[in-house]
Amino acid sequence: MDLTLRIWRQASADAKGKFVNYQVKGISEEASFLEMLDVLNESLVMKNEEPVAFDHDCREGICGACSLYINGRPHGPDKGITTCQMHMRNFKNGETIVIEPWRAKPFPVIKDLMVDRSAFDEIIQAGGFISVRTGGIPDANAIPIPKLNADLAMDAAACIGCGACVAACKNASAMLFVAAKVSQFALLPQGRLEASERVRNMVGKMDELGFGNCTNTYACEAECPKEISVTHIARMNREYLVAKVTAPKE
Amino acid sequence: MGKTLQYSSITKKIIMSLAGLFLTSFLVVHLIINLLILFDDSRELFNQAAHFMATNPLIQIFQWVLFAGFIIHIIFGVVLQIQNWLARPVRYEKKGSSEQSYFSKFMIHTGAIVLIFLVIHFVNFFVKAKFGHIESISYASGTYEDLGWLIVELFKDGAYVVFYVVAILLLGFHLDHGFQSAFQSLGLQHSRYTPFIKLAGTLFSALITLGFIAIPLVIYFS
Numbered sequence: 001m002d003l004t005l006r007i008w009r010q011a012s013a014d015a016k017g018k019f020v021n022y023q024v025k026g027i028s029e030e031a032s033f034l035e036m037l038d039v040l041n042e043s044l045v046m047k048n049e050e051p052v053a054f055d056h057d058c059r060e061g062i063c064g065a066c067s068l069y070i071n072g073r074p075h076g077p078d079k080g081i082t083t084c085q086m087h088m089r090n091f092k093n094g095e096t097i098v099i100e101p102w103r104a105k106p107f108p109v110i111k112d113l114m115v116d117r118s119a120f121d122e123i124i125q126a127g128g129f130i131s132v133r134t135g136g137i138p139d140a141n142a143i144p145i146p147k148l149n150a151d152l153a154m155d156a157a158a159c160i161g162c163g164a165c166v167a168a169c170k171n172a173s174a175m176l177f178v179a180a181k182v183s184q185f186a187l188l189p190q191g192r193l194e195a196s197e198r199v200r201n202m203v204g205k206m207d208e209l210g211f212g213n214c215t216n217t218y219a220c221e222a223e224c225p226k227e228i229s230v231t232h233i234a235r236m237n238r239e240y241l242v243a244k245v246t247a248p249k250e
Numbered sequence: 251m252g253k254t255l256q257y258s259s260i261t262k263k264i265i266m267s268l269a270g271l272f273l274t275s276f277l278v279v280h281l282i283i284n285l286l287i288l289f290d291d292s293r294e295l296f297n298q299a300a301h302f303m304a305t306n307p308l309i310q311i312f313q314w315v316l317f318a319g320f321i322i323h324i325i326f327g328v329v330l331q332i333q334n335w336l337a338r339p340v341r342y343e344k345k346g347s348s349e350q351s352y353f354s355k356f357m358i359h360t361g362a363i364v365l366i367f368l369v370i371h372f373v374n375f376f377v378k379a380k381f382g383h384i385e386s387i388s389y390a391s392g393t394y395e396d397l398g399w400l401i402v403e404l405f406k407d408g409a410y411v412v413f414y415v416v417a418i419l420l421l422g423f424h425l426d427h428g429f430q431s432a433f434q435s436l437g438l439q440h441s442r443y444t445p446f447i448k449l450a451g452t453l454f455s456a457l458i459t460l461g462f463i464a465i466p467l468v469i470y471f472s
């Protein structure tokens with residue numbers, strides 16, 4: 001198939017960017033979206049032009065490195081899938097595809113379609129962990145956990161931290177990401193110990209970094225490649241409310 | 251204002267949702283009283299109720315609580331919205347449309363129109379009722395100010411009726427998202443009850459909207 005690609009080009013973080021149109025020809029429907037971009041980049045290198053910079057790593061939908069806002073949708077038109085797993089059969093021959101980087105104040109563009117997502121790392125560093133003494137592997141059933149909680153925690157833990165929720169949200173809010181990270185611990189006994197501190201610190205960091213607020217629009221859930229549910233946001237709101245009300249005053 | 255900015259995003263939303271639900275409960279009371287005007291041509295029941303609302307000391311105190319509720323809801327709504335706009339300084343060329351609650355995208359717009367409506371409404375009814383001179387009317391049950399007449403006169407103006415109906419419709423859209431959204435903001439989410447809350451919110455918003463709209467339409471066309 002032949003396509004027109006309308007791609008955001010920006011030489012560096014401080015450079016002024018602009019959209020540039022490219023033609024690609026003879027793309028297979030079986031190609032993944034990133035393979036299609038590889039084809040474009042090879043042709044650019046042949047012409048001695050700068051290839052388009054975009055993030056990717058595993059290319060199997062598990063690392064969360066790939067991004068791209070494709071025709072108004074993070075990770076493109078397919079549901080519950082990352083850009084690297086999305087195939088060209090989702091597009092029509094002759095179509096124009098608009099490709100933009102994630103847009104959010106805390107996600108500045110590094111180059112072209114690549115953005116700096118270290119804001120997410122900062123949120124994790126604020127409390128997205130459990131302070132345990134590492135030692136031998138504990139017995140699998142030493143701590144009993146209800147099946148429902150285990151399942152819900154596992155669903156939350158499916159988050160790969162790609163930032164599609166922020167990209168999709170009209171407010172560039174990180175609530176779905178933070179809620180998933182809060183929930184995966186809040187649901188398990190090992191996580192309860194620091195639950196109150198965790199939710200306050202992570203939400204505090206999220207606000208400080210300049211992410212928007214949640215209007216309960218739920219575009220995040222619709223676009224999440226791991227289909228993380230907004231029920232985790234409700235859980236985080238609950239956790240936060242309880243933490244605030246019960247926390248001792250310093 | 252400075253303090254407002256210091257509250258966390260979730261705290262702001264919790265305050266917003268509580269204020270919103272409080273305003274929603276006020277709408278119910280307001281609508282019930284308004285509907286009384288359609289009850290009898292002499293407007294006795296309505297004038298009686300209005301008299302009660304204007305003189306009961308508890309209601310007089312509550313009036314200020316209501317006023318505060320509006321101010322809080324508006325201030326927090328505007329602050330949240332400004333932060334939301336600032337969070338995306340560079341917009342997308344191709345706008346997304348993956349929202350699952352359409353009216354959530356227009357809360358500030360529907361809210362702003364409702365605010366304009368409120369100011370006009372405030373001048374038309376509240377200020378006139380409080381400070382203006384209103385003719386008295388006598389019934390078997392007693393003599394009251396004829397507030398009902400003020401309403402009937404206003405709703406003879408077609409342009410005002412149109413404005414009123416449009417503003418109430420937008421309030422209905424605001425509520426349709428707002429009602430269920432408030433529960434989510436408070437963390438009140440449950441696989442069994444949430445679908446019910448969503449449905450109840452939509453039905454409730456429709457009922458409130460139709461109720462308020464019916465009054466000017468009935469008066470205008472009769």
Ligand code: HEM
Nearest residue numbers: 215267270271273274327330357358361365428431432435
């Ligand atoms: C009788 C009048 C009103 C009622 C019953 C009402 C009710 C509500 C409710 C229940 C919510 C949902 C809160 C949540 O998401 O947790 C809401 C949100 C909102 N309201 Fe109102 N509201 C009214 C008037 C106004 C006015 C006058 C404004 C003017 C600025 C306004 C602006 C907003 C905004 C911006 C939001 C969304 C906040 C956000 O999610 O970021 N509202 N309203």
Ligand code: FES
Nearest residue numbers: 057059064066084
């Ligand atoms: S490259 Fe790893 S998820 Fe897409």
